[in-house]
Amino acid sequence: MAHSGKTRVAGAFALLLVLAPAGPTGAGVTVHAPEDVAERWIVATDESAVLTVGGQEWSLITDPADPSISTLGDGAFHPMSVQEVEAALRDLGAAGVRAEGRILILPYPRRDHLKSSCENGTIFLTPGIREVHPAHVHATVVHETGHLIQRRLLPEGSASWTEYRELRGLESDRYVETARHRDRPREIFAEDFRVLRGGPLARGPHENGDLPDPRGVPGLEAWLERVLTEGDAAAPPESFPNPFSTARGDEMEIRFRRAGPAGPGTADVFDVAGRRVRILTSTVMDGDGGRTFRWNGRDPAGIRTASGFYFVRWRENPGAGIARVQILH
Numbered sequence: 001m002a003h004s005g006k007t008r009v010a011g012a013f014a015l016l017l018v019l020a021p022a023g024p025t026g027a028g029v030t031v032h033a034p035e036d037v038a039e040r041w042i043v044a045t046d047e048s049a050v051l052t053v054g055g056q057e058w059s060l061i062t063d064p065a066d067p068s069i070s071t072l073g074d075g076a077f078h079p080m081s082v083q084e085v086e087a088a089l090r091d092l093g094a095a096g097v098r099a100e101g102r103i104l105i106l107p108y109p110r111r112d113h114l115k116s117s118c119e120n121g122t123i124f125l126t127p128g129i130r131e132v133h134p135a136h137v138h139a140t141v142v143h144e145t146g147h148l149i150q151r152r153l154l155p156e157g158s159a160s161w162t163e164y165r166e167l168r169g170l171e172s173d174r175y176v177e178t179a180r181h182r183d184r185p186r187e188i189f190a191e192d193f194r195v196l197r198g199g200p201l202a203r204g205p206h207e208n209g210d211l212p213d214p215r216g217v218p219g220l221e222a223w224l225e226r227v228l229t230e231g232d233a234a235a236p237p238e239s240f241p242n243p244f245s246t247a248r249g250d251e252m253e254i255r256f257r258r259a260g261p262a263g264p265g266t267a268d269v270f271d272v273a274g275r276r277v278r279i280l281t282s283t284v285m286d287g288d289g290g291r292t293f294r295w296n297g298r299d300p301a302g303i304r305t306a307s308g309f310y311f312v313r314w315r316e317n318p319g320a321g322i323a324r325v326q327i328l329h
Helices: 034-041 082-094 134-153 159-168 185-197 220-230
Strands: 014-018 028-032 042-044 049-053 056-059 101-105 117-119 122-125 238-240 252-256 265-271 276-282 291-295 308-314 322-328
Touching: 028 034, 028 082, 034 042, 034 049, 034 101, 082 101, 082 134, 101 134, 117 134, 122 134, 134 185, 134 220, 159 185, 159 220, 159 322, 185 220, 238 322, 252 322, 265 291, 276 291, 291 308
Parallel strands: 028 101, 101 122
Antiparallel strands: 014 028, 042 049, 049 056, 117 122, 238 252, 252 291, 265 276, 265 308, 308 322
16 A cells, blocks of 8 residues: 555556547546555555545545454455446446546445445445455446436436436435435435446346336436436426316316427326326427427326326427326316
């Protein structure tokens, strides 16, 4: 280990991994190998080792026999493989993901943060007490990249974050940031991101088995694609009147404001359980290239649908967003 964290070395251990084609909005993640982390950010004395990044300090555990470390290990720390980290990021790049930040592959675990985490644009990858399986590396890298994406593109309080929570059904008091780890909305998003955008080695069961598989949530994949492409700037669909009462006998208008393909348009209406309850059609494109659909709140047989929330997706242009509407009787 280096005895000065102030020394900076050439980028022999730093790999710039571009996750999207270079351009005005192109971005990348810089990966720092354990040797580079030790040289740049770790200060060691005979009594301690401290990691200092971005003004924050963490005490490191350098002895595998420390009481904080499980005795089930093999007596050594095993940093995650640079090659597997790189491969996980390449899979994200192939999926069209853009991310900004850096990854520090730690040679030693942090005393008060034994798990990998994302802090202020930096991902810290904790070493294992045995050789780290490639699948675990991929899953961790993609999950933590999900945190980078969430904090940059849909921070708490943004319109996109509110839309995500509604779409995912995270509106009850159960899903708050002070809940157990698996019920925290940010962790749920990171897991959704891993399942929907990670490569084959990164995928696996969602941490929260009480929630529907993200691949089966109506509109979620299209919504994520829109956010990854447009961020929080994309104009969301508009619905009027919303809430809508079928007692008046009129229709609700659902307008998607993003331009889409010419020709007849089709929109699917789903209930909160993911069941499609109606298919809407529109033959006239709006002047700005968007599309307006009309719904009377009834199913194909003319029977009024149950009161509650429904989600409307423009089939030919899923990137236009998901309209959330409410039916009242």
